[in-house]
Amino acid sequence: MATVAGTLAQPTHTGVWSWITTVDHKRIGVLYGVSGFSFFLWGGLLALLMRTQLAVPNGTVIESDRFSQLFTMHALTMIFLAIMPMGAGFFNYMIPLMIGARDVAFPRLNALSYWTFLGGASILSLSFFFEAPGGGWFNYAPLSERPYSDGSGIDFYVVGLLTLGLSSLMAALNFAVTIINLRAPGMTMMRMPVFVWMTFVISVLLILALPPLTVGLIQLLFDRQFGTHFFIATEGGDPLLWQHIFWVFGHPEVYILILPAMGIVSEVLPTFSRKPLFGYPAVVFSGIAIAVLSWVVWSHHMFTTGMGSVPRAVFAVNTMIIGVPTGIKVFNWLATLYGGSIRFTTAMYFAVAFIATFTIGGISGVMHASPPVDSQHQDTYFVVAHLHYVLFGGAIMGIFAGIYYWFPKMTGRFLSEALGRWHFWLLFIGMNMTFFPMHFLGIAGMPRRIYTYDDGLDWGFWNMFATIGSYVIAVSLLIFLVNFFRSVRQEPTAEANPWNAPTLEWGTSSPPPEHDFDAIYTVRARDPLWYDRDHGIAPPEVTGEHIHMPPPSYYPILIAIGITLLGVGALSHLAVSALGGVIAYYGVWGWALEPTD
């Protein structure tokens, strides 16, 4: 595969300061990915503690309030600090490369998104040193209100999520604009890789979903700090208002978590089957359909709150209908395998396993779309099983497929396939050992979010089984870490397109030069590199003209520090907020006047 390899490579900047001031989408992608994965390990550790407590009836490892903090922080960490940023890591690194661009539309805004994310993540995580939130990630009122949660935990939740929401909103706007405006010549919307499509879809979802969450959080903040009563029934408020606001964000959020994985799998399956994705338009449009439908299903989280029959019927029907586009996607992925010549790399193992495990989560999801059935499933371990098949069996499997697939592109090095197999099989077995028995526990009546259960309820065996499974997952992740650190220390050997993949990110060196492409591709088909190969089209010629890249800037991190301090002030003293305001103001001022050369 003839490819131009970074012949115009500019001097690479190294050192901590270069990372702090970077506006390079690839470096920001790496920062997102590494932070996200670190939080993934941290969230996993919290889960291990919970599984250890639940291994036997009447466990004595962790006491009640601490357990509530663990399940709250486990969910918040995995959703906001692990899966979303790992997805964002891939968008950042891959989207400009996949659309043949040299960077995102707003490089400094991109850096600001990352540093703001890190600020929000710190606020949320450091709460463990004071009081971690313990109201569940859904944080239902009025339990989250002052009279029932007097400590600072819920305030950390509110401020942390507000900050993280700001970060996601900036990133979403940036990627929507990038995908609309910066595509290479010839890359029409219907020639974009599916991963780019899914990123575009979730950017739109984020832009629409975060405002309701922000409104809800600010209402809760006002209730707690300034004595309003949005969610307090005795004062004329309505606790269910919070649930509606939260889930109108919360359900699209589920698709924000899973669609990137669907995009990754839609890239990995064709590459290693050595044939184009089956039914590309169907996969794209079903992704859009899922996103649209995600707005009309939120109340299925509230089937047991006493809604009337008609709204429950409507939301049940809407929810079941989501099974149709999801089914279409699964069928198309399977059809992509059909007739292929499948090369089973570790990335491919994860992608194929994704189809299986995600399908299980999808099936159980459609099961409790039925309100009568849900009246038995709701808030039991059946739902815990379901959501982990979607988020672990779906999102995490997809992310690992992406890591093994794009690792050579990002580092120029290969992860060991032998260790990769160990990682895959242990993770796959451990994951199913942990989460499949939770279906049985749910049917046997075990409620969620309980820190203890009595002997004699027949829940002991499967809980112990699940706990063993969770340790198997932990071992598999240790193997991955060994693999990772061994690989990054090797000499870079990866050529531009080691997997013989069809999309543009493989049309430049591994890792790509700072300016991504020495010459911009002209896209002639949906799988551009395969098309060029099959039609004997040479890579674009390098003209040698100067490539202007945005200079590094420290204003993004400065503004992010200001924003974070604004939040910290809400938790401590107003003076801190004032300081944060001044810093953010100075940062914005400097940013606006910063020269671009």
Added chain:
Amino acid sequence: MYASASAVYDAAPFAAAAPRRLTVGVADGTGTGGWDWRASVAARVGTVAGAWEGTGVRARVAAPRRTPGRPRIRALRRGLVPLALVVLAVALLGCDAPMSTSEIEGSWNKEVWKPYWVIIWLAGIVFVAIMAATIVLSLMYRERPGREARQIHGNTKFEVVWTIIPVVIVLVMMVPTLDSLFKLDEEPPADALKVEVIGHQWWFEFRYPELDIVTANELHIPEGRVVDYALRSVDVIHSFWVPQLAGKVDMVPGRDNRMAFSALNARPEPYLGQCVEFCGTSHANMRFRVFVHTAEDFERWAREQAAPRVSSVSRTAEEAFLAAPCLGCHTVRGTNAAGIAGPNLTHVGSRTTIGSGMLENTPAELRRWIANSSAVKPGSKMPPMAQSAGGTLTDEQIDVIIGYLQSLK
């Protein structure tokens, strides 16, 4: 656990029919099929050992294989039968659990399982089909020398077919779902027994407005008669759930949620219930019991409970009780103890458990509870009473109070 469990087993189509379906694959096989699993494992080990060489084509240990495709599928089916049986056997272990949702003991749960079985069947079929397709396609189309991937971009006919398939599945699910949904929401009959269920952090209060009964954590209902529940909460959101009888409905402050169902069978063992909406520190300990009586037994129970506290109590013990801090939160009808923050104790001696189902109602457990309830139940709103735990009562005073409470039959 209980006699009726076997009825559920018999009704289970999975247990009865699914394995039969799956054995078809075995019946048409020759028994000594074409797939040598040892060779396949060897091949697999070979591929792992050969590792990835980054060259694009991988050396592969040749597995002895006869006709490609078909025998492999047959062998897979053979493997699926025992696997399916194991999964089903272990899954059904959950069915006789005391809080099993699949044991049908109430009219609501009976209605739930009408769509549930349809959905389980469909889910099972989809599960098996997708898993089989994933495995079969993965194995059939692995790269091997000379194989070229067929460059297919799509097929409109197939797209239409597999759009219609989920649409049909979803429609088949919707019909019984909506039917059950509206039936569950039907108005209860006029002669339904009215019960108010009030959630407190972390216990259940039960009031029978027509019978003038107030009790806690142990609900008594007559068999076969529809009970019309009004579900409320005085603090945060709780949820009312007795899995074997019915699904759950939340108890939301400021709302008056309703649900109505009957228990099908009177029996001596109680049905177990639990709060299932996270409600704070002792959410896991917010449990209750439901006793289902025959009509006559229920009437007898109701008569006893409607009366003020029994007259046979020791007056000196009662004075000791009324002198203690108890009356600030608890009511004993017929005395001037009229607190409402804690459970009504008028007939506490007749209950089987204390502390919302956490402890047996015995003198020893009562002592643990009264001395320092939050040591038993984290976050308990009842302050410690024993002097040793920072309260005001001596051990002797607690003994007298325990005797008094036990006598309140």
